[in-house]
Amino acid sequence: MATTIIRTVEEMRQTVRRWRCKDGSIAVVPTMGALHEGHLSLVRVALSHADWVVVTVFVNPTQFNNAEDLIAYPRTEESDLAKLTTVGAHVLYAPSVDVVYPKGFATTVHVGNVSHGLCGAHRPGHFDGVATVVTKLFLQIGADIALFGEKDFQQLHVVRRLARDLDIPIQIIPCATIREPDGLAMSSRNRRLSTPERQIASHLPAVLFHAAEQLRQSLPTHEVIAEAKRRLEEAGFDGIDYVDLRSETDLSPLDTLDRPARLLAAASLPSARLIDNVRVAPPAWKQRI
Template sequence: MRVLRTAAEVRAAVAGARARNARVGLVPTMGAFHDGHISLMRAARDAHDLVVVSLFVNPTQFGPAEDLAAYPRDEQRDARIAEQAGVDILFAPSVAEMYPHGFSTTIHVSGLTDVMDGAARPGHFDGVATVVAKLFAIVGPDAAYFGQKDAQQVLVVRRVARDLNLPVRVVGCPIVREPDGLAMSSRNVYLDAADRARATALHRALVAAEDVVARSSTSADVILDAARAELRAAGIQPEYLDLRSPDDLTEVDEVAPTALLAVAARVGAARLIDNTILETR
């Protein structure tokens, strides 16, 4: 595996692979790798001849009061994990490489970013959309892999690719969970033992909602009440708990035939998100 620092180096490496008719897969990340990231790398490895993983803690997607400075970073550990997962190129640029002096372009996706994390974290998805568009321009992948835990992000990136005519297939991969159901996240390291136990209520809330639908109730009120009860029992006040269309994030009042149930909550020092797709049988 090669660790490259500049866009020019990555473009040259990809051009060499393309000359051999290689298929190129990209996994955009902010590092602090866990099994969820590894699942994305393996999915890319299975489908492509050249796998590029970007490792860049993107400052433009953090708000002024968010955890940019504290976000976990360990490039040497991440490089070992990426290499073991079969990655060919680890692209680890500096902030100056990605945002050189005078950088003044931002991509904004209307509609999809007005709700959920977009409402809770103003400007967050502008940063995501901009950095992902840059990565697509640098790497030129055939496909890019994202975790479904960030369901809204997957939709935003797909819209960017569609609207800007970028020839990239955006692949959403299944959520990877701990044995007790907690969705894997780099921010889980912020949880102390007590909050780690409380955090499992997010997944229990989703399961309770799935159970409601399995018992043939598709009403949003009934589904959300069941999910809120699990959160309340753990002393968690959600930042949002929404039932929305999995296609465009419009609010829905029933599961017909599918719906995205998404939750965000602060548990101790960590802000956590999770979701599930509800569907009628």
């Protein structure tokens, strides 16, 4: 069965009402399109959790800090639809900007604490845009569960917090990062990389996994992070926004690896800014597991 395209809130809600009449559970996978295997893996997990799956495709202008980046973001609805049909998604919800932000729209959702620092410090207003559009999509669709990849780990925390704080009855299910054979986290932005940039990009996960192993061996955190930044610079990245160790549960900064953590990084190339993270658990914690 081919995936159906829906473009209006009313049609989306009518569809959900029909599903509810059949006692079906509903999952949503929010995306900005240009779908790749990482997105499709989320859809497959969604299909294992729910009777009906909605994939949203909306390039959200309020989360872009750079107008040129917004214009350059890939838009591939036709191929997205074909991929979703192949994996069995039921609906592609693709509202226009005017539908999501109608004339006179004047509300912003701001999530404190977990949106601060990391990408929040380097992309002012970005997470307000994410939180606002995700809140709208949750309310427009009314799904039971939502699936997000762990590649953008800070975004995952922002979404969890807004759902909890605003009493939105939806379960957030995190899914592991899907990687290319050389380790690079799959991203729609990867297609913008030139061949030399793509070679440089593969150093980001390699450096993070190496640093994570050093942390597990109890090397001083500040030394490990300093070395990771140096290696990224030597690899050819134009700028390193951050390499940081944070608690896995609440994103609080860590000076020592004394609990499950994430080592997160953001680094730039001329064609794209890349983010990634890897899980790091202290040796003692690993033994308890």
